Amino acid sequence: AQTVTQSQPEMSVQEAETVTLSCTYDTSESNYYLFWYKQPPSRQMILVIRQEAYKQQNATENRFSVNFQKAAKSFSLKISDSQLGDTAMYFCAFMKHRAAGNKLTFGGGTRVLVKP
Amino acid sequence: EAGVAQSPRYKIIEKRQSVAFWCNPISGHATLYWYQQILGQGPKLLIQFQNNGVVDDSQLPKDRFSAERLKGVDSTLKIQPAKLEDSAVYLCASSLFSRTKETQYFGPGTRLLVL
Numbered sequence: 001a002q003t004v005t006q007s008q009p010e011m012s013v014q015e016a017e018t019v020t021l022s023c024t025y026d027t028s029e030s031n032y033y034l035f036w037y038k039q040p041p042s043r044q045m046i047l048v049i050r051q052e053a054y055k056q057q058n059a060t061e062n063r064f065s066v067n068f069q070k071a072a073k074s075f076s077l078k079i080s081d082s083q084l085g086d087t088a089m090y091f092c093a094f095m096k097h098r099a100a101g102n103k104l105t106f107g108g109g110t111r112v113l114v115k116p
Numbered sequence: 117e118a119g120v121a122q123s124p125r126y127k128i129i130e131k132r133q134s135v136a137f138w139c140n141p142i143s144g145h146a147t148l149y150w151y152q153q154i155l156g157q158g159p160k161l162l163i164q165f166q167n168n169g170v171v172d173d174s175q176l177p178k179d180r181f182s183a184e185r186l187k188g189v190d191s192t193l194k195i196q197p198a199k200l201e202d203s204a205v206y207l208c209a210s211s212l213f214s215r216t217k218e219t220q221y222f223g224p225g226t227r228l229l230v231l
Binding site for chain 2: 004037042043045046047091093103109
C-alpha cells in the first residue's frame, strides 16, 4: 500500500515571500502521478499542480512549482510571491498508474498561513 | 460549468441514527468518488463508481455504510447506524474517465457531527 507523509503540520510566511512544503511517499510502483491540492477554509479542494512520474521536468503553474526527486521519493511544493489567498491546507496526494481505478492517497496536510 | 454539488452542507445527528448524503457530479463525468475526511487528516477514499458500477469499495465499512449511483449520475451515501467516529467531512468528487487519469474535482463537502 502507498503512504504519503507531510512532516510539516503548519507553516507561516510573509506576504510576497516564498514557502516550500515537503512531501515524501512510499511506493513500489514505477509509474504514478503526484498532486498538490489546496483546501481553503471554505473546504472546497482545488488542484494546484500535478506531476507524472515518468516526466523528469518539474511541473510549474504560475507561482507554484514542484521539486520532484523520484529516487528519493520526494515531492515538494514551492509557493513563490505568497498571497493572502494562498492561506489554506495543502495536501500532497499519490495516484497509481493503472488501467482502472484511480484512488488518490492523501498525506495529512500542511496548514499554510500567509501573513500581511 | 457547474461544479460538484453536495447536500446537505451540515448535519448533526445522535449516534445510532441514520443519515444520507447526496452528490451531483459535474455533467458528463463518468467517475464519482466519496471520500471521508476526519478532522486534521487527509481525505480517505470510501468508494469509487464508474458510471453506475463500483470500481473500489475496499475501505467502505459495509456493515454500516452503503452507497449507490443510480443511472450513473447522482449518488447517495448512507450511514446506518452512525457511530461517534463517523464525525467527519464527506467529500464527493468526479472526473471524466478513470483510465485517462483526469483531474478529480471536489464538491464543498458535507460536515457530519455525531453526538
